[in-house]
Amino acid sequence: PSASEPWRPAAHLTPSKNWMNDPNGLVYEDGTYHAFYQYNPKGNDWGNMSWGHSTSTDLVHWVKEPVAMEATETEEIFSGSIVVDTGNTSGLGSKDQPAMVALYTSAYKDNAPLPKGSQAQSAAYSLDHGRTWKKYQGNPVVDLQPSSQNFRDPKVTWYEPGQYWVMTTVVADDHVVKIYKSKDLLHWDFLSDFSGVGAQGGLWEMPELLEVPVEGTNERRWVMLLSINPGGIAGGSGMQYFTGEFDGVTFRAEGASSPDAPLEDHQWVDYGADFYAATTISGAPGGKPVLFGWMGNWDYAQKMPTTPWRGAMAIPRELTLYAGSSSSNDDGGKPALRSSIAAVPAGVLSSGASAERQLIGADGSKPLGEDFSSRSQLLDVELTPDGDAEAGIELRGLKISYQAQSGTLTVDRSAAGTSNFSDKFSPYHQVRVPLVDGKLKLRILLDTSSVEVFAPESGAVITDLFLPDWPNTDASVFSEGGKAEFSLTGRKLS
């Protein structure tokens, strides 16, 4: 962050200038993570959608690369995914020089090859590790007849048991995920639809079908990730998931919520307002899916007062499943998703200078002092509240609190700096998390203009943007209505 860019994050990917939204084509190859993303090369608002490109070896520090695929007169390049075609199934590379193959959405601006306003899935490939891209001659490779409207966001993975590629896409306004298969990434056959369960909201976007390891076992279970906008748990954009079975043709959700269930009864990947369009990194090492999401919400993203850039990515997360629920809604031990900071960034982030405090707080608040004044920090907190206490930590006006009676964790950004740019910039977000042995553990990644609050024991996370007033670097712990004990470790990131 500098005087002219007070809200520029330290530990999160941002474009140096201009607009960014969804991550696209996340892929790991030979020690390098590639992030492509929805990017406007020409301005700080959504438009001229192209794929920007950055690379990293640790998922925290990013190097800008040239724009990978730019909008043309005839099409914008909407979201999609990339795989490294090591077996040269596409014939676009060779076994010695495998192609990176991108499946992306062509959003047509002209009347050819499909009517203006149509969307269809197209392929492109790179033979130089993602630097330059060629579009496939036979595009689009998947469209819908008679009308290919709001049909987008292809995510491709290798389906090992069937030895073929599987692609999920969505008809956004119909709330239908469409699943396809291919042997060569270029010719696709329809397999099945997934619809009729979970939160419907306005649009369904960015579907992904993946296998997630079940903690404490050698098993993996199928999960469908799905972004919805509006209609998320925190208002506006949000991400839900389903667990179930995939037999190579059909995904069957188990115990899925019904569309008319209250919002809290659906399963949510994140309970904050700013985690959307997340997708996993193809080929990521480590055996656990690594999920990378846009830290934004369509309700107000286009009004965020940051300049000359708009948009940031959340810290990459590792996903596992455990028996139980990520909130205290009792749903009989249905497998629930646990999000934790992925191993690679966790290692990088926890190497900062550390400060510790042990505190017994009575009614009132205590400043944490200089050690906790840094703009970017990783905080590990252990909180033991009395039964009537509402206790927590306040960082630059942002309040992270736990109400013991109801078991509710809240992130309140209403007094944390600038919020008047949109009346949809919702003030606070909540999730119910039980205490374990009377304690609540939190891992908080605080950056210049965002917070990601992980409750490791329940697996829940709240991701929120906020725009603090500088030079406010106040940090304190507080407890109201009863006593609370705190133990904290803070690590400075910059």
Ligand code: FRU
């Ligand atoms: C999700 C999304 C996608 C689309 C892209 C356009 O945020 O709306 O469905 O492909 O953004 O930028």
